[in-house]
Amino acid sequence: MLVKDICTLDVAACGRNASIFEAACTMRKHHTGDVVVVDDPTGERTPAGIVTDRDIVLEALVNEVDMGKTPVSTIMSSHLVIANADEDVLDAMDRMRLHGVRRLPVVDHGGRLVGIVTLDDILSMHADQFAVLAGIVSKEINREQRTRR
Template sequence: MAQQVKDVMTPAVATVRPDASVVEAAQLMRAQDIGDVFVARDGELLGVLTDRDITLRAVADGVDPLTVSCQAVCTPDPVKVGPDTDVTQAVTLMRRHAVRRLPVVDGGRPLGVVSIGDLAQERDPDSALADISRAAPDNWPTPGSTI
């Protein structure tokens, strides 16, 4: 069983500029089949933008996703961990702050992300959450097709 976040994290992260539009971020999420991007400037993490942030802080408020910036709707200064953080401490932070993902940073620079699914796969590989986290992504229909 892994003891540190670096052993279970997803090492690749997608980043967007603070002034990038929400549409740009959503398109990147779709292209990479991910649910979040890091908002960063000069390699320094400023915030995390999730698909839920886009829905609740942009679309639900009726703002134009073509003109609103990622920085305007992201979660600024997110709870984060270092690569050598104990996995148990990461779980505690997720519970305490009710978050599903924690950026993994070193010196302010994003290295990866650890998600509740990553931790479930490590700590309880037979759980339903671990099964879901391992599952292949849904194949969404292409634009113009019907469901």
């Protein structure tokens, strides 16, 4: 399965100069725990970093930063690990494990943001696959019971 098949396309994103407060509002609006920081937010949206709700608590709130005036670029993780929309989910999952991240912004061949894939997305995909496998076992048992009476 490809990353583009399971990623969330409606990505919470903002520009580098958005305030931390604006980023938090964007997270709330999208019901998510992260916002992808992009260059040119109204244009090509090339990912530059990511800010999580945890970053806001540990870097801004605890340090008593003025969240209404401080840009997200001051707390974003700029060492960004990304996924390509056309790559296999298992490759993206390996990258998440290697880098210890739970979220990967997804880009197209031009490097533009098209989605985000999260640990939750991958867990849901595997849960669905396990349900299919369990259904196979159940059907086999039912078939055997019908044919061996």
